[in-house]
Amino acid sequence: MLLTVDPTSVLPLFEQLVTGIRGQIIGASLRGGERLPAARELADSLEINVHTVLRAYQILRDEGFIELRRGRGAVVADRARDYAQLSRHIDRLVAEAKKLDLTAGALGALIREAYEK
């Protein structure tokens, strides 16, 4: 699992973690049942606070992407969801948005608006 964070980014660190891990689950490079590193290890490696990692893990659990089990740590949820179709749609969506010179923020806002309809 590859994760990068940038403390100087406008995005909070926990959100960067959530985005990174969620992306890899949807992109199928993290599979159901795979164990995520212990929060302590990840925090040490990225030189961030362990509570930041725990917060990211909790959000991912609330979104149903991972399961947090006492003693076993964080495990990618085994929901057998196939995100391949969604990934392809997103690729197409982004390509189209770029063609129309829409920023990521603008595309995000459009998606959020469509969600709330």
Added chain:
Amino acid sequence: MTPNYRIRMTVVGVTIPLLIALAGVIAVLVSLPQLPNPVAVHWGTSGAADGFGPPWLALILPPVVVLLYTALVVPVIHMTDERHVVTANQKLILSIASFLAVVVTGVIAGSTVMQRGLADAASAPSVVPLLLTSFGIAIACAWGLWFVLPPVSPPSDVADEVPTLDLDVTARGVWIENIGPSRSLGIVLIVVVTAAAVGGAVALWLTSLFTVFLVYAPAMAAVVLLTVGTVYWTVTIDSRGIRVVSALGFPRFVIALADIESGVVTAVPPIGHFGGWGLRWGGRGRTGIILRSGEALQVKRTNGRALVVTVSRAATAAALLNALARRA
């Protein structure tokens, strides 16, 4: 590998050891009518026989041991990479086959044949001269056959591309992967450990010696620990460098970023390059943690040595390692 090479490797690794075992079987069969029953199967430090068993043991044990080893040797001959490389590891495994065949046949079949004509096996002579002769012949045999085998191919490095990724100066990155044995390796390990357990249990039953149990129980525990300790690892790459730590916490390999020249993706034929699976030394300063064939991360150190680990996404790992190393 050229067909000629394969024939030479088969003759040394399979044909000759099997012929040696066969010779032992014939020798025991011929002397079977004149053997005492039971025969002496163990000798004490004084030189006198102190353990006895049925003669058929000497008939089947050597061929079984040699056949088991031959079963290991056959894939060693056939599993090699497409560049026709013959490694020292392969040659060692193949020449040990004849060493093993001579020792097992010489000691087990030889010590039995030696008792031909004795009325009582308790008067069997000392086996020390036989042991020494067997080992001498075995070493000479293995040494001679080494030169019958094809020469070790000169190492040829594949053109290594050095992948990297964009990492802002302020960004931090981590790459973590838990690695374990491939399915086929897992099956082999289970079979081997089970065979060792059953073999030990049979030996215990045959000898019913408490001392055997004293050796056997710790040996089995060591086998299980060694297996777990060398097939489950966690690989971490971060701003400190790379750490490859066994599931038991030891052994561990740690290389600081400052000592890393680059990370590259390499293809590993386990037997061809490392002589097998697990924690391995591949020659030319290469340490390998080899759990399956195929893609692996090769970390080149500034001192010329290298660490090779079979991870599933080696390109990503190498890219992060190079990005971090360049910045360090």
